Amino acid sequence: MKRDDLWDLNEALQHPGKHVAIDLSTELPQEADLDLVQPLEGFLEAVSTGNLLLVTGEFKTRCVLECSRCGAPIEQDITYEMDEQFPVEGIPSVYAQDDYARVVPDEDYPLFEENNLMVEALIRQGLLLNLPMQALCIHGWEGTCPEAGKRGIQMKKESENPHFSDLAQLKALADEEPEA
Ligand SMILES: [Zn+2]
Incomplete structure (x- = not known):
């Protein structure tokens, strides 16, 4: 068939x-x-x-x-x-x-x-x-999203917190290291 x-x-x-x-x-x-x-x-x-x-x-x-x-x-x-x-x-x-x-x-x-x-x-x-x-x-991440406001959703981009993204990058680097 x-x-x-x-x-x-x-x-x-x-x-x-x-x-x-x-x-x-x-x-x-x-x-x-x-x-x-x-x-x-x-x-x-x-x-x-x-x-x-x-x-x-x-x-x-x-x-x-x-x-x-x-x-x-x-x-x-x-x-x-x-x-x-x-x-x-x-x-x-x-x-x-x-x-x-x-x-x-x-x-x-x-x-x-x-x-x-x-x-x-x-x-x-x-x-x-x-x-x-x-x-x-x-409305993106920055604008006032009426929907998000209505639902009381509070979310932030990772890049808004530099410490967090630095840590994330370090962790990504560490994960790439070959096992000793
Ligand atoms: Zn939205």
Whole structure:
């Protein structure tokens, strides 16, 4: 059975150096937590080097986020690029009678069914990684946010307290030190 969200990449995998591309538009129907105002649209390109499958792309959408300070809904444009690499094993069929190139399956984050890329899973992952960590409504952190005031929410930026951010930086440095 052919699924819409599977992209057969044999054309690229069996012909290293050959570029293939698709245009995509999806509402991400399986995503209950994300409120997309516009479909997620963009394109993906793929090319195989022989032992790596390179997948790049660009996407844009518009979604409703929640203000980190007051919880008010905010519509925001999101654009992001994708740049992924997947290891390939086997000899491309263009060079071999009895072999073919295969994407090495990743057991933790399966994004392929054999040589078919699960497109929605990939671009969904890209979207989640590119959502702003802290969305803010037009009132920002400094302005008088009527919503935040109404709810008696008192929150401060970390940078408003220099001691705290210095400590945080020191801690980050300490965490990077290799174990002795
Ligand atoms: Zn707000």
